[in-house]
Amino acid sequence: MTDEETFVKGYIKGYEDGMKQAYDEVVSMASKRGYSVAELMLLVRSERGNVPEKVKVKKKAILKTTGIDLMEEDVAQCMESKVGVTPKMTVVIRERGAMKGYTAFKQIMECGAAGLCVSRSPPEQTARKVPPGCDIFWLTKMDNLSEVEKERCFPPNDTSPLYTGIKQFLMANKGTGAVVLLDGFNYLVTNNDFLTVLKWLQKRPQPVFMTRSRPFKKDDNAHVEQKNWTHVRQCFGYERHDNPELVEPMNALVKGVYGQLLNYFHASLKLDHTEREGGKVRRIYGAAQTPLARVVASAEVTQATKARLLKHKASLNPFALKQAVTRSLKAISALCRRRN
Numbered sequence: 147m148t149d150e151e152t153f154v155k156g157y158i159k160g161y162e163d164g165m166k167q168a169y170d171e172v173v174s175m176a177s178k179r180g181y182s183v184a185e186l187m188l189l190v191r192s193e194r195g196n197v198p199e200k201v202k203v204k205k206k207a208i209l210k211t212t213g214i215d216l217m218e219e220d221v222a223q224c225m226e227s228k229v230g231v232t233p234k235m236t237v238v239i240r241e242r243g244a245m246k247g248y249t250a251f252k253q254i255m256e257c258g259a260a261g262l263c264v265s266r267s268p269p270e271q272t273a274r275k276v277p278p279g280c281d282i283f284w285l286t287k288m289d290n291l292s293e294v295e296k297e298r299c300f301p302p303n304d305t306s307p308l309y310t311g312i313k314q315f316l317m318a319n320k321g322t323g324a325v326v327l328l329d330g331f332n333y334l335v336t337n338n339d340f341l342t343v344l345k346w347l348q349k350r351p352q353p354v355f356m357t358r359s360r361p362f363k364k365d366d367n368a369h370v371e372q373k374n375w376t377h378v379r380q381c382f383g384y385e386r387h388d389n390p391e392l393v394e395p396m397n398a399l400v401k402g403v404y405g406q407l408l409n410y411f412h413a414s415l416k417l418d419h420t421e422r423e424g425g426k427v428r429r430i431y432g433a434a435q436t437p438l439a440r441v442v443a444s445a446e447v448t449q450a451t452k453a454r455l456l457k458h459k460a461s462l463n464p465f466a467l468k469q470a471v472t473r474s475l476k477a478i479s480a481l482c483r484r485r486n
Contacts, residue, residue, distance in 0.1 A: 224257030225323075233323065244329050248275050251327040255280065259323035262315045264308070266330040269298065276327075283311060285330045302330070302337040377408060381475070385482065392481050395474065403470040409437045411464040416440075 171193060225231050229250050239247045255261040261280040265272045269282045276282070285302040300308040316324050334343050381404065382396070413434040421428045435443075438459060442452050 225254050225259070228253045228257060247327060247329065251325060252277055254325045257323075259325045260315075260319040261325050261327070262312065263327045264300075264312070264330055265327075266302070266333040272329075281315060283308065285333055302333050305334065305338060305342060376414070381471075382478075387482065389481055392478060395478055395481070399471065399474045399478070403467045403474070406462060407464065407467040407471060410459045410462060411467070412436060413439075 172190060225233070231237055231250075231254070237250075239250075241247070251261060251263065255277045261276060262283065263272055263276050263280055264283040264285065266285045268286075269284050272282050272284075273280075282298060284299045285308075286299050287301060287303075288299070291299055300311065312326055315326070331343075387396070413436050415431040415434050418430050418432040421430060438455055441447050441455060
């Protein structure tokens with residue numbers, strides 16, 4: 147008998163047993179006290195609501211007898227539907243106060259995953275932010291700790307013990323699902339050089355890699371800064387825009403006509419390679435192309451996307467776009483003057 151035949155026969159057998167059990171339950175409830183149709187309907191609905199819990203009990207029994215774990219699938223489905231994350235996924239949340247991080251952490255634990263929170267705050271403070279049953283690792287430099295406290299406390303200037311503790315936690319909860327909230331990442335960086343923390347992060351099964359940005363330099367990425375003059379300063383200037391009313395029109399301009407004008411009609415040069423002549427370095431640029439032309443020439447973009455972009459370009463008029471950009475900049479300038 148093939149595996150497919152075994153699966154189909156097992157499925158039909160389970161379906162048959164489930165139907166028989168459901169009807170037996172209805173007959174049992176109807177014959178106990180002579181319930182009315184409305185009362186019987188309420189009882190059936192109540193029993194139906196208990197099905198997920200009964201299925202969970204059954205899965206635990208299967209895990210105990212056969213070693214096959216079906217619980218982790220439920221945790222993964224719940225995580226994806228509630229928080230939008232999947233197992234073995236790393237999420238970086240940039241915020242003040244870590245409220246979003248703790249909220250997502252609680253929702254994942256509510257799905258049945260075991261939780262571990264790593265924080266620089268004392269355990270009694272962290273315990274008020276996390277659900278009951280959550281493990282807590284405390285990043286601290288205190289020396290006068292008891293033996294019990296030392297098991298849950300880690301020095302922030304040595305990442306090896308912390309990495310070992312997190313790894314042991316994940317291995318201990320491998321079958322049931324686990325989530326780790328690293329609340330003290332900045333604290334680790336300030337107590338170590340960034341490369342040490344980066345190497346620690348890259349030991350994960352799904353490592354975190356570093357871009358060309360330097361640590362704590364949010365505007366340092368070459369892909370951002372290389373167009374700062376042509377795409378930002380030439381359009382908006384060097385003035386400080388501190389009027390909140392400017393946010394909406396500036397975003398609308400950049401995401402709308404200004405972005406279309408730059409992406410579809412403005413050609414730009416791209417560095418091809420460099421050549422050294424004696425003590426001088428000579429930059430060699432490729433032919434000027436629009437961003438759209440570079441997308442069309444790329445083999446990584448699908449034909450459907452290329453066709454959609456080309457169709458969109460055919461519907462645009464560069465002179466009309468330029469006039470719209472000029473009108474928007476005048477309106478923005480008027481708001482700046484009114485603020486001043």
